Amino acid sequence: MIESFADPDSLADHAAGLAVEALAAAIAARGGAVLVGTGGRSPAPVYDRLARSALDWSKVKVTLSDDRFVPSTSPDSNERLVRERLLVEAAAVAQFTPMSVEAVSVDAAAEAVEAGVRALAPFDVMLLGMGDDGHVASLIPGSPVLAAGMDPSGDRYCLGVPAGVGSPPVARVTLTLPALLQARLTLILISGEAKRRIVEAGNGLPVHALLEQAKAPVRILWTP
Ligand SMILES: O=C1O[C@H](COP(=O)(O)O)[C@@H](O)[C@H](O)[C@H]1O
Numbered sequence: 329m330i331e332s333f334a335d336p337d338s339l340a341d342h343a344a345g346l347a348v349e350a351l352a353a354a355i356a357a358r359g360g361a362v363l364v365g366t367g368g369r370s371p372a373p374v375y376d377r378l379a380r381s382a383l384d385w386s387k388v389k390v391t392l393s394d395d396r397f398v399p400s401t402s403p404d405s406n407e408r409l410v411r412e413r414l415l416v417e418a419a420a421v422a423q424f425t426p427m428s429v430e431a432v433s434v435d436a437a438a439e440a441v442e443a444g445v446r447a448l449a450p451f452d453v454m455l456l457g458m459g460d461d462g463h464v465a466s467l468i469p470g471s472p473v474l475a476a477g478m479d480p481s482g483d484r485y486c487l488g489v490p491a492g493v494g495s496p497p498v499a500r501v502t503l504t505l506p507a508l509l510q511a512r513l514t515l516i517l518i519s520g521e522a523k524r525r526i527v528e529a530g531n532g533l534p535v536h537a538l539l540e541q542a543k544a545p546v547r548i549l550w551t552p
Pocket residue numbers: 366367368369370371393394395396406456457458459460463464465466494495496517
């Protein structure tokens with residue numbers, strides 16, 4: 329069920345509030361918390377709010393749902409977005425685990441980060457956006473590795489995605505569906521009528537695999 333908000337600020341306020349509540353509960357219960365951030369245009373306002381929150385960020389580990397296989401200084405880097413908008417102010421002390429690293433190939437990069445990302449699971453909060461094609465993370469329709477990434481019985485958490493799909497159409501490292509289902513709470517942040525229609529269509533796109541499962545709690549926050 330889609331939760332609607334009048335404007336981007338109220339959506340970001342609510343998303344940040346849910347995330348802080350869940351992360352604080354994880355710290356109280358287990359002594360630490362794991363936040364999986366995401367890239368694109370949706371999460372930055374939530375990051376701004378999280379960075380100012382009174383959470384004990386020294387006990388929070390942060391990684392990404394996916395990243396582009398580009399230098400972390402690139403404007404296309406999701407890591408750059410997280411470092412500029414989340415890992416600042418109070419959140420500057422959080423420990424970050426990258427989803428992409430310099431390597432001879434994107435597959436080598438995925439292999440290099442697999443153990444470190446897997447060690448963070450189960451994740452306490454995962455933020456996701458959704459592309460105009462129904463992709464989440466970098467599980468993108470038309471990708472030659474989509475079936476592998478969406479395989480619920482797959483044994484990898486991190487997967488290399490060849491260039492040619494997505495915007496920008498660069499190579500990427502993505503969490504797989506089994507990894508996405510390791511989140512105790514997933515918040516999908518979407519905006520606009522077109523994306524709402526994609527979610528409601530229920531026609532087998534990557535986002536629908538998350539919505540049609542009962543293992544991991546998923547909430548969709550939408551604003552016009
Ligand atoms: O390319 C990507 O797209 C998705 C969705 O981005 P949005 O701008 O439509 O919210 C994003 O979640 C992902 O991290 C990114 O690599």
